Amino acid sequence: MIEVKNLTKKFGSTVSLDDVSIKFNRDDAIALMGANGAGKTTLIRSILGYYHPDGGSVLVRGLDPIRERQEVLKHIAFVPQLPPPIKLSIDELIQYIEVSAEVKRETILHYANEMKLDIETNIKKSFFKLSGGMKQKLLIAIALSQESEIIIFDEPTANLDPKARDDFYRLLDGKGEDRVLLFVTHRLEEVESLVNREVYMDLGRVVSDERI
Amino acid sequence: MKNLRLIAFLDLKESIRAKWFLVYSLVFGGLIALFFIAGVTESQVMGFSGLSRLLLMYIQITIIILPIFILITTVRSISGDRDSHVLEYMLSFPISLKEYYWGKVIGRFITVYLPVIFAMIIAIIYGAFKGAEIPWAIFFLYTGLLFALSSAFLGIAFFISSFVKSSEVALGIAFFIWIFLLAFIDIALISLMMQQRFNEDLIIGIALMNPMEIFRVAAISLFDPELTVMGPVAFYILDTISQTLFVLLSIVYPVIVGLIFSFLGFKIFAKKDLV
Numbered sequence: 493m494i495e496v497k498n499l500t501k502k503f504g505s506t507v508s509l510d511d512v513s514i515k516f517n518r519d520d521a522i523a524l525m526g527a528n529g530a531g532k533t534t535l536i537r538s539i540l541g542y543y544h545p546d547g548g549s550v551l552v553r554g555l556d557p558i559r560e561r562q563e564v565l566k567h568i569a570f571v572p573q574l575p576p577p578i579k580l581s582i583d584e585l586i587q588y589i590e591v592s593a594e595v596k597r598e599t600i601l602h603y604a605n606e607m608k609l610d611i612e613t614n615i616k617k618s619f620f621k622l623s624g625g626m627k628q629k630l631l632i633a634i635a636l637s638q639e640s641e642i643i644i645f646d647e648p649t650a651n652l653d654p655k656a657r658d659d660f661y662r663l664l665d666g667k668g669e670d671r672v673l674l675f676v677t678h679r680l681e682e683v684e685s686l687v688n689r690e691v692y693m694d695l696g697r698v699v700s701d702e703r704i
Numbered sequence: 705m706k707n708l709r710l711i712a713f714l715d716l717k718e719s720i721r722a723k724w725f726l727v728y729s730l731v732f733g734g735l736i737a738l739f740f741i742a743g744v745t746e747s748q749v750m751g752f753s754g755l756s757r758l759l760l761m762y763i764q765i766t767i768i769i770l771p772i773f774i775l776i777t778t779v780r781s782i783s784g785d786r787d788s789h790v791l792e793y794m795l796s797f798p799i800s801l802k803e804y805y806w807g808k809v810i811g812r813f814i815t816v817y818l819p820v821i822f823a824m825i826i827a828i829i830y831g832a833f834k835g836a837e838i839p840w841a842i843f844f845l846y847t848g849l850l851f852a853l854s855s856a857f858l859g860i861a862f863f864i865s866s867f868v869k870s871s872e873v874a875l876g877i878a879f880f881i882w883i884f885l886l887a888f889i890d891i892a893l894i895s896l897m898m899q900q901r902f903n904e905d906l907i908i909g910i911a912l913m914n915p916m917e918i919f920r921v922a923a924i925s926l927f928d929p930e931l932t933v934m935g936p937v938a939f940y941i942l943d944t945i946s947q948t949l950f951v952l953l954s955i956v957y958p959v960i961v962g963l964i965f966s967f968l969g970f971k972i973f974a975k976k977d978l979v
Contacts, residue, residue, distance in 0.1 A: 540796055542978040562798045570796040576789040579718050591710045592797040631793075 493518055493642060493672050494539055498548035501534050501696075508534040510696035511548065518641075521673040523683050526693035532676045533573075535693070536644055540570060552642070566593070569635035573646040573676070575627035577620040582611060582630065585619050595637050603633035607659050624651040636663060643667070646676045661686065707799050711807025712814070715781075719815040724777050728816075731769065732823040735762060739827075745836055755831040756839045759824065763846050763923045766820060767916060768886065770850070771857045774816050775878035778861035780871040781808055782973065787871050792979045801974045809862055809966055817854045821847060842926055845951060849919055852958035856915040859962030859969070866969035867976065885916045908940060915958040922954030 494516040501509040509531045516522060524532050537543050538550050541557030541564060550557055557564040578585060589595050604611045607629040619627065628651040635643055649657045664686055667673065675683045680690065692700040719725050736758075739745070744758045782805075785791040795804065824846060832838055860881060868874040893907050911917045921938045925947055942950065 537792075537979060542792065542795070544975075544977055562800050565796065565798040568796070570793070572789065572793055572796075574789065576793045578790055578793065579721075580714060584714055584717060588710060588714060588794070589797060592707055592799045 493553055495551045496535070496538070496548070497551075499535075499538060499545055499550060500547035501531075501538060501543055502546045507696050509538065509545075512693075512696070512698055513548075514691065514698055514701065516642075516672045516674065518670055518672065519668065520689050521668040521687045522675065522689045522691055523680055523687040524674060524676045524691050524693065525678065525680060526699075529695075530693040531696040532693055533646065534696075536570075536646060536674070536676060539642075539644070540565070540568065567640055568642045568644065569638040569640040571628075571631050571635045571643075571645045571648050573650060575619075575624065575631055575651070579618055579620060581616050581618055582622075583615045585630075586634075589634055589638075593638055595634075595639075599637040599639075600633055603636045603663070604630060606663055607633050607656065609633065625653060625656060628652055629656060632660060632663075636667070641670070642672045642674070644674045644676075647678070648675070649682055657682075705803075707803040708807045708810070711799070711804055712811035715808050715811030716814050719777075719812065725815060725819075728773055728777065729819040729822075731773075732766075732819050733826065735765060736823045736827045736830075740830060745831060745834065754836045754839075755827065756842055758827060758831070759839065759842050759846060760923070762824065762827070763849070766850065767853075767920055767923070770816075770820060770853060771885070771916060772879070772882045774854060774857040775861050775864075775882055776875060777816070778812050778858055779864050779868075779874040779878040781812060781862065782865040783868045783874045784871045786869065786979060789979070795978055801978075802970070805862075805866075805970045805973050806966075809858065812862075813854065813858050816858060817851060820850050820854070824850075845926055846923070848951075848955045849922055852955045852962075853915060853919050855962030856958035856965075857962070859965035863965040863969035863972075866973040885914050889914055890917070904940070912941070915961055918954045918957060922951055925950055925954070 496512055496514045499509050499512045500507065512531070512535065524535070526532050534543065538545060539552060539557060541550075541561045544558065552564045553567060555564050580588065586597055586600055589600065590597055601611055609626060609629040611630070614622065614626070619630070622630070628648070632645075632648060635645070649660060652660060664673070668686070668688075673686065675687060677683055688704050690700070690702050690704060691698060739758045739761060744761060745754050782791070785794070795801075824843065828838055828843060861878065864874055864877050864881075868877065890911070893911050896902055897904060897907050912921075921941055924938060925942055945953070
């Protein structure tokens with residue numbers, strides 16, 4: 493579903509991705525690991541079409557995520573590591589997702605409820621005024637409600653308490669079928685039960701890729 | 705199209721809630737209120753009186769503060785979102801870059817244009833209520849000029865925002881452009897004129913490329929060209945070009961400048977790394 497071929501990305505003189513080639517197929521649930529600066533985030537951002545590569549290519553469902561960004565992003569859901577300080581109210585943010593990603597409001601509310609997030613009483617509140625945990629829960633609920641074929645989680649449980657983590661794992665249970673789940677993580681034990689493939693990166697290269 | 709409308713609408717709502725918008729609206733609304741309190745409409749100086757004098761004073765102050773307000777509040781629009789990783793998240797949804805960028809431009813244009821127009825409308829309504837004669841020609845001219853000036857500086861601001869990575873640098877560039885167009889370019893041209901190195905047509909032509917300069921001259925173009933308040937350059941321009949043509953130029957030219965800069969900004973935005 494995702495094919496990265498000889499991908500190189502440089503920022504000035506720093507090589508962030510160095511001739512990376514990797515494929516992520518349906519039913520893959522991947523733990524993408526590596527030290528800071530290994531190139532994990534750059535790889536994810538390249539898949540999302542944010543970066544113009546210096547060499548090589550990325551194809552998602554056979555399409556270029558830069559040229560065909562709308563078509564590609566219809567099939568990707570993304571949860572960032574740190575919730576950004578979005579100034580929209582929760583109501584407006586949901587409206588944005590409803591229209592742009594054609595997701596039903598009820599579905600988002602359903603997953604928010606499953607994540608034990610009380611949306612109704614906070615609906616007019618600005619997103620950035622929520623607590624870190626609440627923001628993360630909402631972003632997870634939004635990602636799950638998109639029912640995308642590819643879901644990318646960048647350290648999804650970093651802001652969650654143990655109970656919320658359990659809710660997150662419970663909701664993901666069985667979601668891996670016919671999908672690509674990509675977890676960027678520093679702690680394998682947190683997603684060990686969810687993944688069937690471990691990829692390690694270092695200095696912009698894939699140094700190990702193992703099925704579990 | 706629905707995404708474009710959505711982004712414009714959400715940007716408008718977000719801006720209206722922001723503190724800068726409150727200050728922005730208070731400044732322009734406050735100016736009008738201040739003029740009425742100070743009795744500007746009752747005074748007569750150098751041939752100007754009533755609402756004409758009030759609108760003229762309003763527009764003279766607007767020339768200085770509107771560009772810097774637009775530049776400072778807009779220049780961080782995209783660069784700020786990039787800085788804070790908001791762009792990374794918002795663009796992870798299937799929205800085209802065209803819809804995102806132009807939606808932001810439209811939303812921000814409405815935000816910056818409406819308060820300055822509303823302030824003038826309030827002045828007209830209050831003036832009519834007080835029994836003053838309404839200078840419709842000046843009102844419509846200023847509506848068009850403010851539209852044009854807002855377009856020009858909004859385009860410049862989005863252009864800067866599209867390539868600058870940090871909002872501090874964006875603010876620095878915005879301030880430099882404002883001060884350059886407001887004063888430096890005039891000082892440089894005056895010194896060139898005094899040295900008589902170039903002929904005056906060329907110097908005045910260069911001066912008129914500045915949207916603030918064309919706005920300044922157009923704002924007084926409906927008044928009697930013999931008035932000393934106009935100054936020699938404005939007199940020269942209005943003596944050389946017909947008034948109608950000049951008014952048309954003063955509205956169309958800044959709009960074109962704004963569109964060109966907005967378009968260049970979009971090209972850069974789409975060609976560069978997004979985050």
